Amino acid sequence: MFIDDAAVLADLASGAAFLGSGGGGDPYYSLLLAEAALARCGRFELVSLADVADDALLAPCGWIGAPTVSVEKLPNGKEAVSGLRRLEEIMGKPIDAVLPIEIGGGNGLAPFIAAAELGIPVIDCDGMGRAFPESQMAIFNIRGISACPSVLTAADGSLSVIETGDNLTHERIARALAVSLGGIAHMVEYPLTGAEAKAHAVPGSVSAAIAVGRAVREARAGGADPFAALGKALEATGLYPHCLTLFDGKIVDLERETRGGFSVGTVTIDGFADSGRMEIEFQNENLVATRDGKVLAMVPDIITVMDRDTADTITTEKLKYGQRVKVIAAAAPDILRDDHALSFVGPRAFGMGYDFAPVEALNETETA
Template sequence: MRGMRDVASDQIEAASIRGARELTVDDVRDMALGASFLGSGGGGSPRAVLLQLEAAFAAGQRISLIDLAAVPDDALVAPCGWMGAPTVSDEKLPNGSEAARGLLRLEQVKHQRVYAVCPIEIGGSNGLSPLLLAAQRGLPVVDCDGMGRAFPESQMVIFNVHGCTANPAIVTDDKGNTFVFDAASNAEEERILRVMSIAMGGACHVIDYAGSGYQMKQHAVRGTVSLAISIGRALRLARRAGQDPFQALIDCLRNSSYYCYGGVLVDGKVVDLQRATTGGFAVGRCVLEAFESAERIVVEFQNENLIARRDDAVLASVPDILTFLDRETAEPVATEQLRYGQRLKLVGVSVPPILRSERALAVLGPRAFGIPEAYRPIESIQGWSHDRSLLHSPARA
């Protein structure tokens, strides 16, 4: 493109020499499983993206994963993902060109070629969608994301917590519409883009918070793509060997840098479920009745699972991760997949310290969702320590 600043192709090759990892089909399948877990019930189903990625591999396309340290400070990195209610995105398939069209427009607006892409959130389909864009454009994927999990609103991202702007936001849909949006604030971007997503059929692709390699190194949550792959691999290998997939999951998390506290909060059956698509979100509550005690655990969600309570006692809350998994296979179950009578385990996991700061909690803690209880770390509530087995029932609060 005339007048566009270009990052030389040999620079990308140099990043490849400095430890890039070429992903395999198994890596991507494992990542789909791991990202579903890290999504805390949200982020959208990865099924459609996974099918597209498998087709890309079959066509000979390649995807490289690079460490954030290998990205030049002045390179342009584009976080991307989808906005909308998961209940809609599970039924309304993309046409496959949305992300590539958005990336092209970002380059035109920024007058600079994009060096690499990364997930805006590692959860669900949004964890995988940058891989498809990378395959289409021949770009590397950076091993990081902007949330360390999934959150329902676009301003609930670590870049916003640290004062970065979402502008310009590039919005595309399956009908060929492309919008470049400069919001008065990051909160205004969420408010207006949520309405746009509804007008676009309930889901749209968004590239926002694009920044330099230096900015990403300062703010992004590192290593989350690799973690998602490791989680999926641990579950897959445990199933194959006839071992307990929940123990494999917990062991994998305990070996991670900062998701090291976690365990099963309840093992039970769905006895009540309320869910509605409201204002561009899947909102509701799910009630699990524990098999051993017949106690009932109520989980509230807004796309993602937000808080789990037993009576008036909080078992865990956002930003810590709460994910339902099939009690036999440990397959993550998203909020849009919940059904009456399902037999599930609810697993709670700690999140990186960067998401637990006072500044971060003001944006993505319980009270940002109108939940009255103050945040308490899950390991504090449950009395968990890092050097003990975490597969046990929740502590009495």
């Protein structure tokens, strides 16, 4: 599949923003860079995971740091290419294709910019099926693949190669480097073969994001309900089988700070028609949503705050007092919901004192 239409990139940005569960970075700047790359290079190639050679060298990549910083600290546009070129030197062979380390937010678009410059395809898959705040939460770590060698680059031209014995240490080193470089940096990590990607990556997530974004856009253009279209599109992907509206209200309080390379805080939403109060805790991504103290959704399921009139996703760094919003939840891919995966990405991995319960079990399932 070739992408030669800027409208498809916009759909990808919209869908990836939703799948980011509030994180992954606002896709606006990534979309601008991708549109510029499209104008320069003509088209992008998106390849099905099933069509990748088993011995191909694939490079997941994306940004690490606090999304609040990315709003003000712009990239120079060369970070990804310089990181990928150094990885090729380390591996002693050319990279055959790239993929998003996470499909969420701006990171869903990041590989396209690098792929255009290198003349290689993007693989229709990712390493998380959504966005998570920490590198070791990738499915590749969950399945035992090393993040190293990895290459971290920044807007000032800095380049660091990371080699560690375990992926948690890798995350801590990379996070500290990103903080020291201004709060955000680009990282190429988890180099893997085509065979390993076929065994472990989340397949079809890029095309799923495009389909979700397209459904919302077409519904708005046709005067239909974009939230209903969103739910149908998510179900049709096969990756996100449940979607429902958790809450409808206005943001009345927001506590947010940048700490340790993350954007952390709580947003409070008062419901319309005396429907109670919702609180959402976030660490880059939205982690848990409660209404009047009752948990309605939790990580790894997707919790996304959206403008109630336009159905535009509001990422955590864009949350503001007075916004009128709907909170939409979607089931995470099954690959993230088994007991082993939950030990890395479930609520207890974030210090919460309870076990994971699926969003469809916590609520009466209905289409958003």
